[in-house]
Amino acid sequence: MIKSALYLSVCTLLLAFNPGSDASLEIGAPIPKADNRLTDISGKEVSLNNAKGANGLLVVFVANQCPYMLRNEERILALSKQAKSNHIGVALINSNEANRSAGESLNAMKEYATAHGFNALYLLDRNAEMADAFDANHTPECYLFDKNSKLVYKGGIDDSPGNADAVKIKHLQNAMNDLLAGKSVGVASSNALGCNIKRKL
Structure with missing residues (x-):
């Protein structure tokens, strides 16, 4: 009995230090924290709504600092x-809160966006609140x-x-095509x- 209680306590602690592991965002869910204000690289405060x-x-x-971003920039x-x-x-x-002083600051985001031709809002997520709400764990994740x-x-x-040259299934492209055609998305997650x-931490 004591061992079982100890095991449950340890599991609870592990989950507490692993954000996003217990709250997967399901298909059909509304935009999380849609009215939260995030700072864009322009200096404006913007919500997802x-x-x-x-x-x-x-x-x-x-x-800013991810090899997978470099490989996916053109696609994004x-x-x-x-x-x-x-x-x-x-x-x-950008939810990399632990690296704000090492290449993921708002100024670094501005420089990165300019250098790489970002053509959309680029928002700083303080304390990874949005990443936690979305259960996002990787960059890039869509x-x-x-x-x-x-x-x-x-x-x-x-x-x-x-490797862009090895792509066989364009998941996000297909999902956008289905959405714009008014159809249910064929493959809703990957x-x-x-x-x-x-x-x-």
């Missing part, structure tokens, strides 16, 4: 451009919401985050591979 377009919202968790920029041209708002979110603010797709950009979001 502000960022949403007439046909929905694409949220991508990203970072192209998909952001397509989304915006079809009245889907785009919000890129969430697509419809015009009613309901989640229709979550996961990776495609099936080959490490694995997101990339760098871990650096939360403060």
